[in-house]
Amino acid sequence: MTEPAAPHCAADHLCIPEDARKRARHRLSIARGHLESIVKMLDKDDAYCVDVLRQIKAVQGALNGAADVVLRGHLETHVATAHERGDTVELVDELLEALRYR
Amino acid sequence: MTEPAAPHCAADHLCIPEDARKRARHRLSIARGHLESIVKMLDKDDAYCVDVLRQIKAVQGALNGAADVVLRGHLETHVATAHERGDTVELVDELLEALRYR
Amino acid sequence: MTEPAAPHCAADHLCIPEDARKRARHRLSIARGHLESIVKMLDKDDAYCVDVLRQIKAVQGALNGAADVVLRGHLETHVATAHERGDTVELVDELLEALRYR
Amino acid sequence: MTEPAAPHCAADHLCIPEDARKRARHRLSIARGHLESIVKMLDKDDAYCVDVLRQIKAVQGALNGAADVVLRGHLETHVATAHERGDTVELVDELLEALRYR
Numbered sequence: 001m002t003e004p005a006a007p008h009c010a011a012d013h014l015c016i017p018e019d020a021r022k023r024a025r026h027r028l029s030i031a032r033g034h035l036e037s038i039v040k041m042l043d044k045d046d047a048y049c050v051d052v053l054r055q056i057k058a059v060q061g062a063l064n065g066a067a068d069v070v071l072r073g074h075l076e077t078h079v080a081t082a083h084e085r086g087d088t089v090e091l092v093d094e095l096l097e098a099l100r101y102r
Numbered sequence: 103m104t105e106p107a108a109p110h111c112a113a114d115h116l117c118i119p120e121d122a123r124k125r126a127r128h129r130l131s132i133a134r135g136h137l138e139s140i141v142k143m144l145d146k147d148d149a150y151c152v153d154v155l156r157q158i159k160a161v162q163g164a165l166n167g168a169a170d171v172v173l174r175g176h177l178e179t180h181v182a183t184a185h186e187r188g189d190t191v192e193l194v195d196e197l198l199e200a201l202r203y204r
Numbered sequence: 205m206t207e208p209a210a211p212h213c214a215a216d217h218l219c220i221p222e223d224a225r226k227r228a229r230h231r232l233s234i235a236r237g238h239l240e241s242i243v244k245m246l247d248k249d250d251a252y253c254v255d256v257l258r259q260i261k262a263v264q265g266a267l268n269g270a271a272d273v274v275l276r277g278h279l280e281t282h283v284a285t286a287h288e289r290g291d292t293v294e295l296v297d298e299l300l301e302a303l304r305y306r
Numbered sequence: 307m308t309e310p311a312a313p314h315c316a317a318d319h320l321c322i323p324e325d326a327r328k329r330a331r332h333r334l335s336i337a338r339g340h341l342e343s344i345v346k347m348l349d350k351d352d353a354y355c356v357d358v359l360r361q362i363k364a365v366q367g368a369l370n371g372a373a374d375v376v377l378r379g380h381l382e383t384h385v386a387t388a389h390e391r392g393d394t395v396e397l398v399d400e401l402l403e404a405l406r407y408r
Contacts, residue, residue: 016144016151024154025144032141035134042118042127049118049176052126053200056169060162067158072402074151075385080394082386092381096374098155099405174300177283182292184284194279198272201303220348220355228358229348236341243338246322246331253322253380256330257404260373264366271362278355302359 020073326379
């Protein structure tokens with residue numbers, strides 16, 4: 001199995017892998033459209049509370065899916081190579097902070 | 103303390119209270135704008151994974167806030183009056199289903 | 205359909221319904237046993253991180269199940285009758301606080 | 307800064323780092339004691355629903371804390387060295403699976 005590459009797109013900066021970036025962007029665009037439709041649903045005064053809660057939950061699920069794509073890209077390209085670069089502790093600290101209360 | 107009213111906007115239908123509807127709509131509009139900015143962030147190839155994860159988490163927090171507004175409205179106007187109407191079990195079943203894995 | 209009763213076991217106090225109490229107690233006992241087995245797993249120095257994470261997740265699922273039993277009992281017996289008693293706002297405030305970040 | 311070591315305690319197996327193992331064990335022991343006290347609380351028929359929900363949430367928080375200790379140890383010792391060992395994809399797959407719905 002070929003190991004994923006670890007691109008550094010700038011001297012001081014780790015960039016999101018191209019594929020993960022495009023897939024996350026696509027998923028977030030869909031979530032945005034879904035969210036737009038909930039806002040419209042709330043323009044009408046006959047919206048039902050539980051329907052709104054269900055729709056919000058669906059958007060949360062879509063956001064979790066997008067976050068998983070980004071997290072996978074980050075783990076595979078940046079965290080998996082951290083020992084070689086020598087920035088393990090910094091990377092793990094910031095990642096755990098970003099995942100908290102997820 | 104005055105008890106909240108329990109509006110029924112249609113014969114067969116419980117409607118989200120006006121105030122909760124407007125506040126939830128406002129919060130969701132802001133979340134949509136935030137989500138739009140993450141999509142734009144992902145148009146650039148130098149986005150950083152952990153920044154994207156943090157932004158997604160912030161939108162999730164905003165969605166939770168909007169859901170809390172709707173949930174409060176639902177509990178105060180519909181669930182709190184369920185025993186009087188006689189639909190307690192139905193309302194609680196559908197609410198628990200909507201909250202699951204929240 | 206018969207509406208659930210709303211027992212008040214003391215003048216100033218709403219009590220958890222008997223059935224919910226026993227079922228929640230049973231589920232929490234099982235979760236405690238599961239947690240005990242994870243502690244034992246961690247006594248051995250060849251435990252694997254991801255196995256531990258999976259087991260902790262399973263216990264979290266069991267706790268969610270127990271919380272759902274208690275929440276259902278609370279909604280059916282106490283929240284659904286709040287408008288009649290006149291304590292809707294207090295009950296909903298404390299419930300939302302207890303559910304936050306669930 | 308010294309990079310964390312990457313111990314392999316058996317030929318075919320990655321072990322939880324000693325320090326993370328002991329700290330996670332300690333936290334889980336405390337959570338077990340807390341859970342035990344909730345079970346006892348439910349032996350009495352005057353337990354109040356929202357108190358039980360709050361206590362369960364506190365145990366969930368303690369379990370999240372223990373999971374964070376294990377996750378940090380796993381990321382620092384196993385995931386950060388995955389590219390060198392050549393098992394990045396396998397490790398990331400199983401980790402994402404274990405984190406899902408966390």
